[in-house]
Amino acid sequence: MANYCPLxxxxxxxxxxxxxxxxxxxxxxxxxxxxxxxxxxxxxxxKSRYDSHQNNPKDLGYRAFLSQVLNPVLDYIQPNSKGLDFGSGPGPTLSVMFEEQGYKVDLFDKFYANDQVVFDRKYDFITATEVVEHLAKPGDELNSLYSMLNTNGVLAVMTKMIHNEIDFKSWYYKDDPTHICFFSQTTMKYLARIWGSNIKFYGNDVVLFFK
Ligand SMILES: [Zn+2]
Structure with missing residues (x-):
């Protein structure tokens, strides 16, 4: 049994x-x-599990799903803001949606875009959609992302958060073996507290942190 929390x-x-x-x-x-x-x-x-996820920018349902992050972030960023899509996956799509709105977005993905240079850069916005549940060291990785934000920057996270109405025993989300950590709103508020950031939730799955 692990003896300490990875966050x-x-x-x-x-x-x-x-x-x-x-x-x-x-x-x-x-x-x-x-x-x-x-x-x-x-x-x-x-990786073989992710290779079988066939997401791509032509998939309108996937675009609608990602709009849950795109639209809140667009409300807070200025023209010429630079972004990072952390965990961009095998078919980067959210970055394409931001680019269509005129923004430049770098990609990072452990398997598909492993470009360590992004960690030496600063960004006005960072998105992490459907990625934090896969992190073995979520504390280190999220602290690193937050530190890469410019002042007034925004970090947007999308993951299925645990809440009171979820019956964990039958919760499909836990049954994906690549899902290894599960956040609640309390977990997100903990992060906001240690970072000293403002936080805003959008439904059950999306949270923005403001530096
Ligand atoms: Zn903990």
Whole structure:
């Protein structure tokens, strides 16, 4: 059993749920639910799962899904703002949608756009859609992203957040073996508190942090 939380490093963790496929732990400091490393896929197996996701910019349903992040961010950025799409995946689409609105967007993806130079740059907006649930070290990675924001920058995260009406036992989202950490609104508020940032939620799945 892991002995500390991968988001906040607290040792105040306890068993949350288990089934034949995995164990899930929860952290009482930041409210993250996560699977210990022993249940994480190898990089090869993880990538083969993503290779089978056929998202692309021509998919109107996927565009509508990503509009949940695009539209809130557009409300807060200025012309000429520069963005990063972190976890852009095998068929980058959100970056294309921002580019159609006149913005420049860099891509980073562990498997499909592994360009470490982005971590030396600063951005006015950073998006992380359907990616934080895959992170083995969400604390390190999110702290790094937040540090890459310019003053007045915005970090937008989309992930299915755990809330009171979710029955974890039957929750499909946990059954994807590449999903290894699950955030709640409390977890997001914890991050906002340690960063000293303002935070705004859009429905159950989208949150913006303002630097
Ligand atoms: Zn924690």
């Amino acid at each position: 906040c490093n607290s040792t105040h963790i306890s068993a949350y749920f288990s089934n034949k496929d995995a164990e899930y732990l929860s952290c009482s400091q930041c409210d993250l639910v996560f699977t210990p490393e022993t249940f994480h896929l190898s990089d090869v197996d993880e």
